[in-house]
Amino acid sequence: MIQRRTLLAGAFAAPALTAAMAAWTRAVAADAVTPPTVAELMKKPEVLGASLSPDGQRIAILREQRQGEKRVAFVLIVKADDLAAAPRTVVLGDYDPMQVVWANNDRLLVTLAMDHDANGLKIKGVYDGSIENITIYRAMAIGADGSNPVIMVGNRTNAITDSLDLSRIVDMLADDPDNVIMQIWDPGPSQWTLQKVNVNTGVAVRYEAGSKSTYAWDFQNGVPVVRYDSATTRRTAVNIFVRPQGAADWTFYRKVRSDFGELPAEFEIIAASPERDVLWAMELPEGEDAQVIRKFDLRTRTLGEVVARQPGRGVDGMLVDNNQLLVGVRYTEDRTSYQFADKSFQGHFKGMNAFFENKANVFLFDVDDAHNRFLAHVSGPQQAPAYYLYDRKAVRFDVLGDSRPWLGGRLAPMETLKIKARDGLDLTAYLTTPITPATGPLPMVVVPHGGPQVRDQSGYDHLVQALAAQGWLVLQPNYRGSTGYGRAFAEAGHHHWGDAMQWDVEDCVDSLVKAGRADPKRLAILGGSYGGYAALMGGILKPDLYRCVVSRAGPSDLPKTLADVRGQGDAEIYRWWTDLIGDPARDAAMLRAASPALRAAEMKAPVLLFHGTKDPVVDVFASRDMNAALKQAGKAVTYVEVKGEGHGGWKDEHETTWLEQSVAFIAKSFKS
Template sequence: MLTRRLVIAAASTAPLFIHDAFAADGDKNDKAAIVPPSIDELLKGAEVLDTALSPDGSRVAILIERLVKEKTEALVVFYDTSGKGDVAKPVRLGQMQVEQVEWANEDRLLIWTRMEKDPKGRPTGMDFYGEFIPIPVRRLVAIGADGADAVVLFNNQKGVLKRQFNLANVVDRMNTDPRRILMQIWDVKTECETLYLVDVYSGEAVFYERGSTFTDGWDTQNGVPVIRYDSNSRGTVVSVYARAPGEKDWKLYRKVRRNELKKLPDLDFVAPTPEPGVLLMLTTDEGADMPTIRRFDTKSMQVGEVFSQDAQRPIDGVFFDEAYNALSVSSVDDRTNHRFLDPKLAAHYKGLNNYFGNECNVRPFDVSRDHKRFIFHVSGPRHPGAFWLYDVEKKDLELLGESRPWLSPERLAPMKTLKVKTRDGQTITAYLSTPVIASDKPRPMVVLPHGGPEVRDTLDFDLFVQTFAAQGWLVLQPNFRGSGGYGKAFADSGRKHWGDLMQEDVEDAIAQVIASGAADPNKIAICGASYGGYAALMGAVRKPELYKAVVAIAGDADLVETLAFSRSEDGADSDTYAYWVKTIGDPKTDKAKLIAASPSERAAEIKAPVLLIHGTEDTIVTPKQSKIMAKALKAAGKPYELVEMKGVGHRDWSDDNWKMLLTKSVEHIRKGFA
C-alpha cells in the first residue's frame, strides 16, 4: 500500500506551504461558493517551477518563484530525502526570474535564470524593422549544494556575455565528466550554432565544435555529438547527419519534415544507449500502422533490431537513466502511459496510477542512479501539474510541490471521453469539458478543433478549455480523422479531406452532444489555432446556421496559397511540400477541390462574426492567410475583426500574447451568444 506525506518547506521571510492537490474534496468545499478561475489566475506564473533529484537520490532541489511586493523573488529548497535532521533547507536567490534546475553532479546545481529588464530597468530585446521586439536574457548559474559558491557560466567570455541573449542551452550534462557540461550558443561572428565545454565550478567556457550556417542542434552521448540537425530558413525541412564516435566527418542520413510542433514525425531519436554510437530511433516501418522503436547505428547508418513496438497504440518516447539505460516506453491513448521494462517497477507504476484514480498523466520526471527514488510529474484536466517524490523500497509518496496551487481541482472543469459515431459508421474520440457551476439547462458550447492536423488532444490541462469552461460553456475537442496518435491508417483517412470528411467528424461530434441535451443548439461557437483555425473557418462555411461566433488563430484560409507558400519556401522537391500535397491536395490535379475547401473563396456563405488573430512573424502559416480571409469577408459584407500580434510567430506565445488571445476570444464568443 502506498503512503503519502507532504514536504513542507519554509524560508525565514517567505514561508512556503505546499498543498495536496489530490486530497479528497469531502465537505471542505462549499459547491455553491466555488468560483471558476479568471484568465489572470490561469495565466499567473507557477510558484513551484521545477524539481531535480541528485544522481545518488539523496537530495531534491525544488525551484520556487514568488511575487513579493511586486518584485519577483526566487529560492531553491534543498530537501534531504532521508528525512533526518533539517530535511528542508531554503536558499534565497534574490530578486530574479528563474526557469528550471538540474544537478550537474552530486555537488553542483544548475539554475536557469531569465531577465526581461536590464540594470537600468529598460526592457531587453531588439529593434526589428522599426518595431521593438522584447527578448529575455537567459543565463545559467551553478551553485553548491549548500547554496554557496555561485558562478555564472561563460564568465570568461566577456564579449559573449555582453552580446548573447541566450546562454542557457545545455546539450549534454556529461555524466562521465562531473566537472564539465556541453553547451550550445549562437556565435554572432560566424553566424553558426557552436558547442562549448563549460566548467560548472569556475564557469569558464572553452570552444568545442562549430556547426554549419544551417545547424539547429545536436544529439550527443557523454559529450560526443553523434547526430546533427540542419534546417532550412523556415525550419520545416531538416537534414539529419550522423557521425560515429571517433569519426571526423558528418554523413547525411536523411532529409525529413519538421511539423508545427517542431518535431520530426517521420523519425525521432528518442534516447541514447550505453553502446557508443547507437541510438534508439522512433520510426514507422513500411506498411505498418503503428510506429516502432529500433536501434540505429551511426557508424553504418543502418536501422537495426526492434527495441519496442505496440500494435494497439502509438509509442512516442523512452525514459532512461543517466547511464542511458532505458527504463520505460511511453505511449499516449487518452492519457500518457509508461510501460516499465522492469516488472517490479511496472507494478509500482500501476500502483501510482491507481492512487491518482487512473485519471491523471503520471510521467517519470527524474530518477536516482540506483532506481530507488523517482520524481513523477502528475497532471490532468483538473490538475495543472505537481511534482511527487516516490521511494520504491518504502512505497512512500511525497508531494514536493504544485505548480499552481490556487487552481484547485474543484475550481477546474472536469473532462470526459466521448465515443462518437460518425455518419459513415466509424467511431472517433472526443473530449467534453463541463463547467463546475451546476446547471439544469442545456449550456452554450465552444468547439475546439486541434491544430496539426496530424496531432491529437488528450485528457490533460488546457488553457483554452479552462478559460472557456470558466465562462459557463461546454468545450468539445474532437479527434477527427486525420489526427495523429491513432496510427497511420487513421491519419491517412483524412488526406485530401480537409473540406469534407474531417469537417463531418467535427459536425457529428457536435450533433451527438446536442442530441444528449447537454448543449444549447442555439449557442454554438468554434475556435481553433493553426489547422484548428482553418477548421473553424471551414466549419462556419459548411454550417452557417450552427455557429454564432468564429475564432481563427493563425489559420489557413486559401489552400492554393498554402501550397504555393510551402513550394516557394521549402522547395518543390522537399519532403515538406510533398507531405502537404499528399495531405491537402495537388494544385495541378485537385485545384477545384482545393478552391471549394478554401474558406476565403466561400466567405459569402459565413453568417457568424469572425475574429482573426495572427502573428506578423509566423513562418508556418503565413500572416497573408488571415489578410486574405479578412479581405474576402470585407468584400462579402460580413462582420469580422483582424488582430495582428507584432513580432510574434506561430507558437511560443508570451503571457501578454496569451492574455490578449484568451480575452479577445472570450469577448467575441460572448457577444455571439448574446
Template sequence: MLSRRAVLAAAMGLPLSSILLEVEEAQAATTTATPPTIDEMLKTPLVRGASLSPDGQTIAMLAGREVDGKTVASVTFLNAADPANNPRTLKIGVFDIDGIAWANDGRLLIWWRSKSHGENTATGSLLETRFDTPDVRRILAVNTDGGDAVVLFGENARKVSENYDLSYVIDMLRDDPRNILMAAWDVDWSVLALYSVDVYTGVATLIERGVASTYGWFTQNGTPVLRYDVNGRGTVLTIYARAPGAKAWTQVRKIRKSDWKNLDFDVLAGTPEPGVLLVSAVPEGGDMRVLRRFDLRTLQFGETVAQSPGRDLDGAFLDDKGNFLGARYVDDRVSYQFLDPKTTAHHKAMTSFFGGEANVELIEASKDGQRYLALVSGPRMPGSYFFYDKQAKRFEPIGDRSPWLTEDRLAKMDILDVAARDGTKLRAYLTKPNKPGPWPLVVMPHGGPEARDAYDFDTYGQVFAARGWAVLQVNFRGSGGYGAAFAEAGRKHWGDLMQEDVEDAVAQVIAGGSVRADRVAICGASYGGYAALMGAVRKPDLYKSVVAIAGDADLIESIAFSKAEDGADSPAYAYWLRTIGDPAVDRQMMMRASPALRAAEIKAPVLLVHGLKDTIVSAKQSKIMAAALRKAGKSVEHVELRDSGHRGWEPEVYKSVLTKAVEHLSRTLDA
C-alpha cells in the same frame, strides 16, 4: 511538520507567519469554489521546476514569487528520505527563472533570464552581472549552500556580451561531474558551436563548430554522433550521423521538421553500445511508431525494443545515467512500456492514486532507478510535482505549480467514444462546467493537424468552462498518435472527412442532451483555425460564433506560400502537397475546401487573429479571409499581432487574445 502548502510557501522564501497566513487564505479562497479568472489561469506558476539529485538523496525545487511586478527566485532543498521535514531555502534574487537540474550531487544548474538589470544586488541576488541586451538567457551554477556561484560562459566576456542565449545544454555528461556540453553561437564564425563547460568555473572550451544551418547535436557518452541542420524558415530538418571514430558527417534524413517528432526518425536515447541509438520510427510496412535500435555505422535499423498496440510511441524514460527504462505513449493519458514489468505495476499504482483523473509523467529517475520525480497533471490539475520511492512505495507531493487552481474550481472532462458516419472510431473529450446543464458548447479542433488532444489540462478549455460553456475536442482522422494509417486518412480531406468527424462528434453530444443546440460556437488555432472557418462554411446554422487564430483560409495560396518559402524540392513543400492538395491536380477540391472562397456561406460573426511575424501560416491568410467576409457583407473582426509569430507568444499577448476570444464568443453564447 509542514503541510504540502507550507512546504510550497517555504520554497518561495516566506517566513513561517506568512506561510500560515497563505495557507489560511488559500483554504478560504477554495471554500466557495469560484471559477478561475483569465488572470488566474495565466498567472505565472509558483513552482517552476524540480529535480532529483543523481544519487536520489536530495530534491531541488525552483520557485518564483511575484513581488511588485518582479520575480523573486529561490530554490528549496528537500531530503528525499523525508521531504516534508526541514526544507532549506536558498534565495537567488530578482530574475525570471525557467528550469533547474543537477550537474552532480552537490552542484545545481538554474536556467534564468533577465529583462530588468541593475536591481539584483539590492535583493541579495547571487547574480551581479549586468547586460546591455533587453532579454538574456543564462545558466547559474551554484553549490547547495549558495557558494561558488558562477554564470556559465561568464569568463568569456565577449561571448557573454554578444550572445543573448547561453542556456542550451546538449549533454549533462554524467560520467564527468565537472563538465557539461553546451551549444552556443560562435560570434566569430556565425555558426552554432559545441562547448565543454566547467560547472565550477564557468569556463567554456570549444569542441567543434557546426555549419551555418546547424540547429543542434545529439551525443552518446559525450561524443557528438548526430548533428541537426535546419533551413532558414525552420521547416526542413536535415540529420547527419557520425559513427564513433569517424571524421565525416553523413546525411541520414532530410524531412519536414515536424515529422522529426511525428512520423519518421526521432532519436530518444543512446544504448550501452557505442554507435547504437534507440529511435522512434514507423517500420516499413508498419502503422505505429515503435522503438528500434539504429546503428550509426551501417545507418540501418535493428530489432524492435518497445511497441504499444494501437498507439505511437513518442518518448523515452531514462535513469540519471541515460539508461533506457521505458517508452512513453499517450492513450488518453500518459502511459509507458517499461523494460522491467515490475515498474509497470509501480506506475499503475501512481496513476491509481488519482482515481484515473490525472497523467503521471515520469521526468527523472535516480541513477539506481529506485527514486522518481513525476509531473502530475489532469483536466483539474495544472501540474504538481510528486516524488516516488520505489522501495519504500512512498508517493507524495512536493510542490503545486499553481496552487490557487484547486480541483473544485476547475471543470471535469469526460472521455467520449464517437462513431463517424462511415464507421470510423474516434476519441473525443468533453469539458463540463461546474454548474447544471444544458450548457452552451464551444467546439475546439486542435492544430497540426497531426497533433492530438488528450485527457489533460487545457487552458482554453478551462477558461471557456469557467464561463459556463462546455468544450468539445475531437481527435478527427488526420490526427497524430494513432498510427500512420489514421494520419493518412486525413490527407487531402481537410474540407470533407476531417470536418465530418467533428460534425459527427458535435451531433452525438447534442443528442445526449447535455448541451444547447442553439448555442454552439467553434474556436481553433493553426489547423484548428482553418477547421473553425470551414466548419462555419459547412454548418452555417449550427455555429453561432467563430474564432480562427492563425488559420489557413485559401489553400491554393497556402501551397504557394510553402513553395515560395521552402522551395519546390523541400520535404516541407512535398508534405503540404500530399496533405492539403496539389493545385495542378486538386485545384477544384482545394477551392471547395477554402473558406475564403466560400465566405458568403458563413452566417456567424467571425474573429480572426494572426501574428504578423508568423512563418508557419502566413498572416496574409487572415487578411484574405477578412477581405472576403467584408465583401460578402459578413460580420468580421480582424486582429493583427504586430510582434508575434505562430506560437510562443508573450504572456500579455496570450492574455489579450484569450480575452478577445471570450468577449467575442460571449456575445452569442451568453445571449
C-alpha cells in the same frame, strides 16, 4: 497501498516568503468553489521544476514567489530519504526561473530569464528598428548550499549584446562532473557552436562548430554523434548527419520532414543506448500501423530491431537513467501510459494512477540509478501541474510542490466520449463540463486541435478551463487525420481537410446536441493552426450551426499555402504537404472548395482572427487574406495582429489578451 505525505510549501520557504504563501492559502480556501478567472489561469506558477541529484540523495525544487511587482526565484534542496527535514533554501534573486538540473552532486544549473542587468536597469535591444525592453536567457551555476554563484559563459565579452540566449545546456558530461556542453551562438561567422563550460567558474572553451545551417546535436558519452542542419529557410525539413565516436567526418544520413512544421517527425532520435554507437530512434516503418522504437547503428547508418511498439497507439518517448539504461517507453491512451523494462514496476505505476483516481497524467521524468526513486510531473483536467516523488521501496508518493495551488478544487472535470462518425468510423472526443451546477442544454465551444497530425488527450489545458469557467461545455474531437490511433486513422484525413475531417467534428457536435447536453442555439467553434482552419471551415460549411468563429493562425487559402511551400524550393517538402492536403495540379477544384478565404461570402457568424506577425509555420498572410475577404463580403470580422509573436509560445501578456478577447467575443455572441 501507496501512502501520501503532503509537503507544505510554506515550511520550505524563507521566513519572508512564508507569510505570502499563508495569505494565498487563505485566499484559495475562500474561493474554493469559484471557477478561476483568465488572470488566475495565466498567473505565474510557483513551482517550475524539480531534479534528482545523480546519487539520488537530494531533490532540487525550483520555485518563484511574487508579491505585486516584487519577485524572488529560489531553489529548495530536500533530502530524498527524509522529506520531513527542513530543506535548505538557495535564493537566486529577482529573475524568472525556468529550469533546474544538477550539474553534479554538489552544484546546480538553473536557467533564468533576465529583463534587467546587475544594476537593476532594464536590458534594451533593437527590435524592428526601435529600441525596446528585451529579455535575455542565461544559465547560472550555484552550489547546493548557495555558494559560488556564477553565470555560465561569463568569460564571453559583450555577451548581453551579441546573444539573447546563453542558456542551452545540451549534454551533462556524466563522466566529467565539473563541465557541461552548451550550445552557443557565434555572431562572427553566424553559426551555432558547442562549448565546454566549467560549472565552477563559468568559463567556456570552444569545443566544436556546426555548419551555417546547423541548429542542434545529439550526444552519446559526451560526444556529439548526430547533427541537424536546416534543409529549408523555414526549417520545415532537416538534413541529418551522423558521426560514430572517434570518427573525424560527419556523414549525411537522410533528410526528414521537421515536426517544426506541425507534422509528426518521420524519424527522430529519442535517446542514446548503453551500446557504443547505437541510439534509440523512433520512426513509422512500412508494415507498422504506428511509430515504433528501433535501434539505430551510427557505424552502418541502419535501423535494426524494434525495441518497443504499441499497436494502434504509437510511441511518444522514452525514460532512460543516467547510464542510458532503458526504464520505460511512453505512449498515450486517453492519458499517459508506459511499458516498463522491469515489468514488475507496472503495478507501481498502476498504483500511482489509482492514487489520482485514474484522472491525471503521471509523467515520469527523472530516476535514480537504482530505479527506486522517481520524479513525476502530474497534471490532469482537475489537477494543475504538480511535482511528486515516488519511492519504490517505501511505496510512497509525496508531493514536492503544486505549481498553481490557488486552482485547487476549482477546475472543471473532463469526460472521454466514444462517438460513431456518419460512415461508421470510431471517434474519441473529450468533453469538459462546468464545475458550477447547471441543468438543461448548455452553451458549447468546439475546440478542434491543431496539426492536424497530433491529438488531444485527457489533461490540463488553460484554454479549456478558461472556457469552462464561463459555464460552457468544451468539446475536443480527435477527428480522422489525428495521430495516436494508428496509421489508417491518420491517413484517412489525407485530402479531406474540407470534407470528412470537418464531418467528424460536426458528428461529434451533433451527438451532444441530440443527447440534450449542448444547446443548438449557443454553439461556437475556436481553434489554432489547423484547428483555426477547421473553425473557419466549420463556419463556412455549417453557416447556421455556430454563433461565432474564432481562429488563431489558421490557414485560409490552401492553393496559396501550397504555393508558398513550393516557393521554398524543396520538392520533398512540397510533396509531403500535397500528400497531406492535395495536389493543385490534380485537385484544384477540391482545394478551392476547401479554402475559407475563397468562400468568405458564405460565412454568417461573426469571426475573430488572431495571428502573430513572425509566424514561421502559417504565414500571417493567411489571416490577413481571411480578414480582407470577409470585409469585402460585408461580414462581421475582428482581426488582431500580434507583433513579434510566432506560431506558439506567446508571451504571457499576449496569451492573456487572446484568451480574454476570445472569451468576451464568444460570450457576446451567445447573448445576442
